[in-house]
Amino acid sequence: MTVTLTVDGKALQAEAGSNLLEVCLENGITVPNLCHLPGLEPPPAACRLCFVELEGIDAPVTSCTVPVSDGMVVHTDTDRVRRLQRSALRFLLSVHDVDCKNCHANHHCALQDLARFLKVGLKPRGLSIILKEPEVDDDHPFIRHYPNRCVLCERCLRTCHDRHGHSPLALSGRGFDTVIRCFADTPEDAQPCQSCAACVDVCPVGALVLKTG
Amino acid sequence: MDPNETPQCRRNLEALQAKAAEKRREKEAAPVPVIHIGSATCGIAAGALDTRQAFQEALAERGIEARIHTVGCVGHCYAEPVVIIDHPDSGFPPIFYHEVTPGKARMLVKLFLEQGDPRFEHIYGATIENDMIPWVQEFPRFSMEHRLVMDRCGRIDPEDIFEYLDDGGYAALAAALETEPSDIVAEIGAAGLRGRGGAGFPTAKKWSFAAATDGEKFVICNADEGDPGAYMDRTILESNPHQVLEGLAICAYAVGASRAMVYVRAEYPLAVRIVTRAIEQARSEGILGESVLGSGFRLDMEVFQGSGAFVCGEETALIRSMEGFRGMPVHRPPYPVEAGLFGRPTVINNVKTLASVPPILENGAEAYRSVGTADSPGTAIFSVVGDVVHPGLVEIPMGTTLRTLIYDVCGGIAKKKSFRAVQIGGPSGGCLPESFLDTPIDFDSLIEAGAMMGSGGMVVMSEDSCVVNVCRYFLEFTQKESCGRCTFCRIGTRHMLEILNRLTCGEAVEEDLERLENLAHDIREGSLCGLGKTAPNPVLTSLRYFREEYEAHVREGRCPGMMCRPLIAYYIELDKCARGCDACVGCCPTDAVFTTSTRKKGIDLELCVKCGECMVACPPEYDAVRKISPAHLAPVVERSPKRDKEAKDKA
Ligand SMILES: Cc1cc2nc3c(=O)[nH]c(=O)nc-3n(C[C@H](O)[C@H](O)[C@H](O)COP(=O)(O)O)c2cc1C
Ligand code: SF4
Ligand code: SF4
Ligand code: FES
Numbered sequence: 001m002t003v004t005l006t007v008d009g010k011a012l013q014a015e016a017g018s019n020l021l022e023v024c025l026e027n028g029i030t031v032p033n034l035c036h037l038p039g040l041e042p043p044p045a046a047c048r049l050c051f052v053e054l055e056g057i058d059a060p061v062t063s064c065t066v067p068v069s070d071g072m073v074v075h076t077d078t079d080r081v082r083r084l085q086r087s088a089l090r091f092l093l094s095v096h097d098v099d100c101k102n103c104h105a106n107h108h109c110a111l112q113d114l115a116r117f118l119k120v121g122l123k124p125r126g127l128s129i130i131l132k133e134p135e136v137d138d139d140h141p142f143i144r145h146y147p148n149r150c151v152l153c154e155r156c157l158r159t160c161h162d163r164h165g166h167s168p169l170a171l172s173g174r175g176f177d178t179v180i181r182c183f184a185d186t187p188e189d190a191q192p193c194q195s196c197a198a199c200v201d202v203c204p205v206g207a208l209v210l211k212t213g
Numbered sequence: 214m215d216p217n218e219t220p221q222c223r224r225n226l227e228a229l230q231a232k233a234a235e236k237r238r239e240k241e242a243a244p245v246p247v248i249h250i251g252s253a254t255c256g257i258a259a260g261a262l263d264t265r266q267a268f269q270e271a272l273a274e275r276g277i278e279a280r281i282h283t284v285g286c287v288g289h290c291y292a293e294p295v296v297i298i299d300h301p302d303s304g305f306p307p308i309f310y311h312e313v314t315p316g317k318a319r320m321l322v323k324l325f326l327e328q329g330d331p332r333f334e335h336i337y338g339a340t341i342e343n344d345m346i347p348w349v350q351e352f353p354r355f356s357m358e359h360r361l362v363m364d365r366c367g368r369i370d371p372e373d374i375f376e377y378l379d380d381g382g383y384a385a386l387a388a389a390l391e392t393e394p395s396d397i398v399a400e401i402g403a404a405g406l407r408g409r410g411g412a413g414f415p416t417a418k419k420w421s422f423a424a425a426t427d428g429e430k431f432v433i434c435n436a437d438e439g440d441p442g443a444y445m446d447r448t449i450l451e452s453n454p455h456q457v458l459e460g461l462a463i464c465a466y467a468v469g470a471s472r473a474m475v476y477v478r479a480e481y482p483l484a485v486r487i488v489t490r491a492i493e494q495a496r497s498e499g500i501l502g503e504s505v506l507g508s509g510f511r512l513d514m515e516v517f518q519g520s521g522a523f524v525c526g527e528e529t530a531l532i533r534s535m536e537g538f539r540g541m542p543v544h545r546p547p548y549p550v551e552a553g554l555f556g557r558p559t560v561i562n563n564v565k566t567l568a569s570v571p572p573i574l575e576n577g578a579e580a581y582r583s584v585g586t587a588d589s590p591g592t593a594i595f596s597v598v599g600d601v602v603h604p605g606l607v608e609i610p611m612g613t614t615l616r617t618l619i620y621d622v623c624g625g626i627a628k629k630k631s632f633r634a635v636q637i638g639g640p641s642g643g644c645l646p647e648s649f650l651d652t653p654i655d656f657d658s659l660i661e662a663g664a665m666m667g668s669g670g671m672v673v674m675s676e677d678s679c680v681v682n683v684c685r686y687f688l689e690f691t692q693k694e695s696c697g698r699c700t701f702c703r704i705g706t707r708h709m710l711e712i713l714n715r716l717t718c719g720e721a722v723e724e725d726l727e728r729l730e731n732l733a734h735d736i737r738e739g740s741l742c743g744l745g746k747t748a749p750n751p752v753l754t755s756l757r758y759f760r761e762e763y764e765a766h767v768r769e770g771r772c773p774g775m776m777c778r779p780l781i782a783y784y785i786e787l788d789k790c791a792r793g794c795d796a797c798v799g800c801c802p803t804d805a806v807f808t809t810s811t812r813k814k815g816i817d818l819e820l821c822v823k824c825g826e827c828m829v830a831c832p833p834e835y836d837a838v839r840k841i842s843p844a845h846l847a848p849v850v851e852r853s854p855k856r857d858k859e860a861k862d863k864a
Contacts, residue, residue: 048701151700
């Protein structure tokens with residue numbers, strides 16, 4: 001069933017129940033996001049960037065978790081929304097090793113795009129920069145991970161799970177110390193990764209790199 | 214069915230009750246004194262097992278016949294180990310003794326059980342009214358409580374299902390099984406029962422959502438209880454597990470679930486053991502299993518041991534962890550009652566919520582509503598800790614004011630200090646000042662004040678506590694316990710903690726307070742689950758009500774509670790210090806205490822680590838050690854090279 005919703009004053013048609021974030025993006029309305037992967041349910045709603053305001057609901061909601069319904073009125077560009085998005089981005093940057101020129105993701109990095117869109121500097125003022133140790137996780141034979149670039153969007157492990165049903169990638173640690181770890185007990189375990197590397201492709205930043213040679 | 218015939222469930226229950234009465238008669242056949250020993254985790258921590266052994270040995274040595282009865286916790290933590298001796302031949306009523314050490318136990322066996330002298334100086338009170346010994350119900354700590362859920366805690370042996378049956382247990386289940394499920398939900402709704410897991414969601418509403426769904430469903434008792442300082446759920450499970458199981462079974466019947474789980478954290482080994490055993494006993498007596506009490510309703514129940522992460526108490530994380538994944542919350546909706554464990558409708562209720570169900574059905578909604586307030590009927594169970602005279606577990610009617618709870622029930626602030634703040638609802642709750650002491654304790658009033666019921670942890674702080682430091686402690690906890698999934702909670706709380714650390718070290722700057730407030734606001738609004746959304750509460754409320762304390766830390770480097778070590782100093786008031794006394798010298802771990810040229814004592818501030826041992830050691834008649842903040846106000850007392858040399862030579 002097709003429904004009509006209004007986003008930023010524009011009437012849009014969409015399939016009832018489809019994902020609000022996707023509907024916005026498909027219609028050329030920019031809504032910041034990092035962790036959403038179309039088609040992979042349920043969304044982790046982890047990055048907390050895709051906030052919008054819905055009329056009738058008093059607090060901003062993450063659009064990646066909202067199924068559209070008829071008559072929905074959406075605002076993507078309110079002060080409250082932007083404040084939360086900037087805050088989230090600044091948090092991500094405060095734990096980020098900003099060293100773009102030495103990063104392979106330079107110029108196609110989601111953080112750079114978001115910073116431009118939200119008009120936030122890459123060095124968040126007023127927040128201390130807190131980096132993790134070690135800087136590089138080299139345990140996996142084919143994949144290298146940079147925890148201080150990772151935004152913990154979980155795209156890599158969800159993609160991997162979706163493809164293979166299991167994954168050498170997992171979240172480890174708790175709280176601030178949570179990191180993506182590449183667990184591969186034996187080189188044979190890691191063998192399929194060499195030909196797949198889907199995780200490297202979906203990483204919105206430069207946190208995963210295929211080792212060469 | 215013939216309406217005159219007693220229904221099957223009731224008959225089966227009556228048979229069990231008869232068996233229970235028979236067992237009691239057997240036990241009571243020999244008219245010997247009974248020694249009831251509180252042996253839940255709290256009692257054991259205070260030495261109840263040693264006390265028990267001392268009783269056993271002393272009884273054997275003296276050849277005295279008496280029965281030791283292991284019971285759960287009565288909730289009087291300040292008095293543990295608690296023992297009640299019922300010695301009818303002595304002519305005395307059953308007597309409540311507190312802090313019964315092994316020595317006291319041996320003494321009581323000899324003097325009371327053997328010679329009939331109850332040792333008045335050690336008596337706390339009598340458990341029944343009489344004209345020899347004050348009745349405990351005359352003390353506010355007892356009389357102001359209203360035990361609805363915890364009534365049997367500390368009275369019955371938690372490991373013996375027949376004691377529960379003999380006390381009227383499982384009658385509510387038997388009756389429920391002969392009632393339409395929808396009528397049970399309606400009765401719970403009429404009683405106005407609200408979830409005791411924190412948010413106060415109407416239980417009947419949750420049940421009716423689940424009841425309206427088809428197919429396989431689950432019911433889960435949430436006993437994760439990870440709040441620091443809260444231990445109500447553990448105590449109930451350890452003291453009266455069957456009441457919780459009965460509530461869970463009624464819930465399962467009411468919503469049409471045939472599988473029930475009790476999610477207990479593995480760090481509660483005694484609770485795990487007791488609940489597991491209770492389930493086995495219920496199963497072997499036909500109360501659980503193929504046909505509950507012969508009703509044809511099938512119910513399997515099992516214990517699931519959680520790994521003990523605080524966030525696993527959040528219902529969606531709890532479900533994930535039961536499914537074998539990392540315990541991380543997911544976005545709601547869908548709520549667990551729509552899609553919960555393995556995607557099936559799942560009712561999750563707190564231990565106290567479920568334990569409230571049997572008494573509601575037994576006495577009716579009306580009776581339940583007669584206690585508490587219109588919007589929060591029933592009782593509230595708090596573990597009150599901190600600077601009160603009588604800390605422990607209390608069950609009070611909803612609507613009781615904070616003042617009554619703190620000053621009357623719990624005996625007021627310890628050591629004659631004055632009140633500074635009360636933190637309600639653990640790390641998710643708020644910190645309230647004296648002007649809020651007349652706030653009634655109920656779900657809505659606490660929220661309005663900026664705190665929340667949470668799961669019922671309450672920390673009372675005296676003038677000697679620092680609100681900033683206590684908030685720092687709670688935030689450090691939530692920050693560590695965050696699941697790490699979402700940006701605000703994972704990173705934002707860390708930034709808040711950095712500022713709080715700076716504050717408590719005297720390194721914060723003026724802008725930090727505004728930053729802290731902004732961070733708190735965004736984290737509350739932006740986080741995915743309740744943990745992140747509520748983590749800023751202690752800071753937000755204390756910034757609102759105790760702003761001057763934050764400002765003192767920033768502007769003056771002063772800690773009003775004199776708790777933040779970098780901001781305080783110890784010194785010895787020379788006028789008060791007694792010449793020749795050196796009580797404080799030996800206790801200082803860093804040898805910072807020296808002898809002055811006038812043979813009094815001084816503290817070398819360079820060496821002092823501010824442990825406060827000297828303050829404790831200084832005899833009360835001199836009371837010469839002082840604590841001061843900001844630290845630079847401490848008077849400097851010069852060391853005397855001559856005395857130093859003498860001391861060195863002596864050593
Ligand atoms: C971080 C967090 C921790 C929680 N911990 C517990 C807990 O230990 N026990 C509990 O019963 N509910 C806890 N809850 C609340 C549960 O998510 C859920 O609301 C509750 O178990 C529902 O039971 P009730 O309706 O009986 O209150 C927690 C919630 C959050 C956000
Ligand atoms: S490695 Fe990349 S894809 Fe994976 S969680 Fe980190 S940022 Fe996301
Ligand atoms: S608020 Fe905290 S605990 Fe909850 S999902 Fe986010 S990171 Fe995890
Ligand atoms: S895209 Fe919605 S929270 Fe990340």
